[in-house]
Amino acid sequence: MAALLHRLGAWAHRHRRIVLVAWLAVLAGIGALSATAGGSYEDDFSIPGSRAQQTLDTVSHEFAAASGASAQVVFVAPEGLEVAGQKPVIEQTLAAAAKAPQVAGMVDPFAAKMISPDGRTALANVNYAEKSAQLADGTLDALEDAFQPARDAGLRVELGGSAYANSSDDSGQGAEVLGLLIALAVLVITFGSLMAAGLPLLTALLGVGATVAGLAAASGALTLPTTAPAMALMLGLAVGIDYALFIVARHRSQLAAGMPVAESAARAIGTAGTAVVFAGLTVVIALAGLAVVRIPFLTAMGLSAAGSVVVAVLMAVTLIPALLGFAGERLRPKPGSRAARREAGRPSLGSRWVRLITRRPLVTVVTVVAALGVMAAPALGLRLALTDNGSAPVASTQRQAYDLTAAAFGPGFNGPLLVLADLRDGGDATALPGKLGAVDGVAAVSAPQLSADGRYALLRVIPETGPQDERTEQVVADLEAAGGPSVAVTGSTAIALDISDLVSASLVPFALIVVGLAVLLLLLAFRSIVVPLKAALGFLLSVGAALGAVVAVFQWGWFADLIGVSHTGPVITFMPVILMAVLFGLAMDYEVFLVSRMHEVYARSGDPRRAVTRGFGASARVVAAAALIMVAVFASFVPAGDATLKPIAFALAIGVLLDAFLVRMTLVPAVLALAGHRAWRLPRSLDRVLPNLDVEGARLAEPAKTRRAVPVEVVR
Template sequence: MNRILYRLGRSTAAHPWRTISAWIAAVVVAFVAAGALGGTFHDDYNVDGARAQTGIEQLRAHVPGGGGATAQAVVHDESGAALDAADLTALTERIARIDHVSYVSVPRISEDGDTALVEWEYDVPSTDEDLVGADGYDPMEAAIEPLRDAGLQAELGGELPSQTESTMKGTGELAGVIAALVILVIAFGSVVAAGLPVAVALLGLAVGSAGVTLLAGITDVSTIAPTIATMVGLGVGIDYALLLVNRHVEFLGQGLHKHEAAGRALATAGRSVVYASVTVLISLMGLNLGGLPVYATFGYATAIAVVSVLAAALTLVPALCGLAGNKLKPRKVRKNKTTRIEKTPLTARWASRVVKRPVAFGLAALLFLLALAAPVLGMRTWPQDGSSAGEATSQRQAYDLIDAEFGAGANGPFTVVVETSVADPAAAAETVADVRGIVRVTEPVTTPDGELAVFTAEPAYGPADEQIPGLVADVRAAVPDGVEVTGQTPFFSDIVDLLDARLWVVVTFVVGVSVILLAMMFRSVVVPIKAAVMNLLSITAAYGVLVLVFQNGWGGSLLGVDHAVPVSSWLPILMFAILFGLSMDYEVFLLSRIREFWLKTGDSTASVERGLAATGRVISSAAAIMVVVFLGFSTEADTVVKQLGFGMAVAIVLDATVVRMVLVPATMTLLGKWNWWVPAWLDRVLPTIEAEKHDTESDRVWDEFDSTESVEAGSR
């Protein structure tokens, strides 16, 4: 690989316009193909293994149009006057005329008469292309608009509105990119060097986005998958390009020609980028073990984005570096006509301080991370519902109106399905009504074929209340055979249980494979295990901060969250898979340089100090870029995206500062030569993968390459 990357770097730097033209052509072809063959994004919420799925399938089999999407409209007169029955009748008629609506309820009137609740069902699931986005939301808006024109408050809530109202604005992401440019200018002291990583990442991401659209043409791709792919792709794309540009500038500072510098940068830092991306891809593939179809699409879509930005980094960076030449050097260096670029003294001084007092620094970092991780012990997860939406959204206002006028449980009723040949519907309804925590039960309604009877049970608590899982279990324990408890709230409870169980499967796979890969790269048992433990520690600390901010409400208002909400149940697995891979990126970058110095000098302490000094600035800059990109996503209205962006930003901050700049060098200093210990039998059976060649080996390869080139040129 060393020879291949070296040749690729020199070739693309020597012929930059070929590479740039090829990428422009690739972008055009990718977008044309995506337009012709790509599909639309939609979610698949069917979950094999969830008990509530059984009831849904029964309804689909025996009720014409049953088991489809549901929605609610809440009408309220703010003056307190009783609502006009004619207005409500007209509303139900307009709703009934909406495409795919199969059932509309009789308006439920509050005790004081100033509020009405209308519920309806569709004959297709909420993931149907006819209901996705504006196609599903606009007809509902049109149905309630006449009531708003008449001076009444009319809001939309329930399943379908909650999935279609929150849209990505993109302003936060744009601000993140601008902030990343500012950070790069500060880091490099050159506008050209700063703009290059961003341009490369955006071009690679463009091809990746087209690839995700093509993926949607052959399989289901979640509506949120492109957002996650963009978030991760943009972050790692800038990071990879940054690492390569930084190494290229180092070689320029040593007086090398720009073509030679490009080749050597790709042969050294390029190797680290390749293997770092492999660790990210391994983590993403672990999402397939998450137990939900939507996780698989997250993994595939994000993997496409990562591969695209990796390809862009390995080809476009040396090409653009070849064009830029000495303009990549800081302006003050170019003006002074100096050929050597000094390392940032701050990172060198910090590295020296840490290795001199490893026990104090290591212990302080460990205690700090453990303190942040402690709130995880009380973490409660739950999928997003109307209560977690922003105050300004219609779904949140509908939720609050229903809560105030009809009780908290009206926002998340249970649907009870009875097989009439097995159980008596009336007796089942009476049994459910007697369960503590159930406040209202409707009369059972028999399906047209007489096979099923269906009734609704309303809990005393809101759908996100911590007592809901226990209540679902109590109702299921009370009913006889032939009765299933389903509906959105019991379905959410089943998902939480499923994801809690699958988290450990994902963790075991991702950690296990990553440890093996690091063992092959660094010929060590201690380094991979230590890296895995520290990554787990920083991720757990990020979970703890999420609990403090969102679940406990500490500063949540700064992120646009007006009250405490549970951590989204989608997050633990998703954050772990993404963050473990990203954390390994920084681990590979740092350990590659430490091992490079170790192989050259054999001095373990000096190697740690020099490795940290050499990579501290670039890792800090890369992390800062990822943080601002992720924080940009935390400004979105969707609570899941908000929590994901904020949680990942916190994790990267902790990983790049507390872990990478303190805990890793402190522990490596204490362990000394034991860092690189590996049993002889394991060393024999493990394939050898070097993240970066140290100087002596690299120079030999480059000398051999130059000799080969000379012979070939002479023969021609």
């Protein structure tokens, strides 16, 4: 692989103008396609084959009016007054709202007796035939405008419900610019050169631009979740900067040693570029592995993020060597400069750190494992659920409507359940309200609504508890038990519970697949037993500690105000599997870049202690810079106000921080120092059958006659 990439790097360097024009043409083509064929994103939280989903499909077919989105309209009278005194203006605004775009029906709160016990709050429903993602731009704005006369009359009016499920807060948009500025600062400090720092940022921005435009074009033909572009942007920026950073850092190191520019560019792709391809492959496989969970929207999200990684890798191994050719001698550290002295092997913070932690490696190992174990303890209380309007920003109308509804009528009114009864076997629909109403935890049951052919009855059941409450799941089970085999529960709350159960059941199998993949890939890369086992253990510790931090902040509320968490409770359902998939790939990035340099030194010297100290010293600065950039990029998405993305970005930022600095840069060298020669040995039976991937590009150091010669171009 190293020799192949060496030739690719040399070709891209020689034909840099062709490479640059080709990439610009690709970017222009994707941009044009997204502008002409692009569609919209839609959160399709469906689970094909599940009972709740099959029931919802039947409801959609038999009761079309009940399958679309609905908006809850909450009217609140001033203190000391009742909404009954404002009945004329409420009915007037409801009549105006009935004429708003796409409205299919209206439920009057006075006719439905949806008045709070104190008489101050009334709850109306506006029904749409379409789902929330299918509502046209301006539809909800027109609905809100219809209730302005009620506000003018002194009533407080807030709107929520499933129609606002795809609404998001834009207050934090642009915060990622801060992450990019931090990344630029880290790169400048790392390289001591503004040009060298600018290359990784340039290629990363071009890569995410191509990915996001490509997703926009694909959304015209595929159903992609609303979080797909944000995930691709976040991950694409992070890995795009990191992959370019590793290659440019190796190129600068070789230039400082006196290597010609053309040969250095090719060799950087053959060595660091090989590690980039290997690391990128692990991320892509892990993200594609989300298909194991068998939830379509999660698979689509994983593949979208994987696409951003593929683009980042292709940019790194083709566009980077071309740009290195354009930069030429300007990237070579000047004699006597800080960068040149550092590349010459002067003692650094990294070399001092590795000597400190390997002086007593067993103490280091025990301390790190214990610390991460304590941080992981809260993860035992992790609860999963899909987000609802209760997680929306406090100032948003949907959050205000959610809180007002819960306070006036009970939390269950924010998550009503739909109960479908099959009457084809002679069932009695009139007896159902009594049966279902007797179930513990049920607050109210509507009268049954019959389908056109009389074969089905649909009832609306209001639980006493909210959609994210653990007790609601038991209510769903008890309702089906009370109704018998002909009764099934569905609706957004029931499907969300099914999704959470499915993801929870998939966590262990997914973790085993990811860890097994890590062991296999590192076994092939380093031809060692100790290296992959240690890497897998470190990965599990990092994931556990990151999940523990998420529970402490998002469920327990520790430091929640500092990062803008306005609602504590269950964590977004698919956060753990996204965390495992992405963190696995990034952890393997750092593992490969650190351990490959150590292995390289061991192959030359045969001294395990020297391999750890010299290899770590040669790569620690770049890995630390890469990790800080990752943390800055992920952390910049935390204040964005999106309840779906916030915990994912927070978990990734904490996970990368712990994995890079506690696991890869502390635990890993300590374990390797403790293992000595055993760290680099492989049983002969495995050594004979496993292929040699040459991740660190050792074969490139062989005499020219043993490999294909690469023409060296003089750069003027």
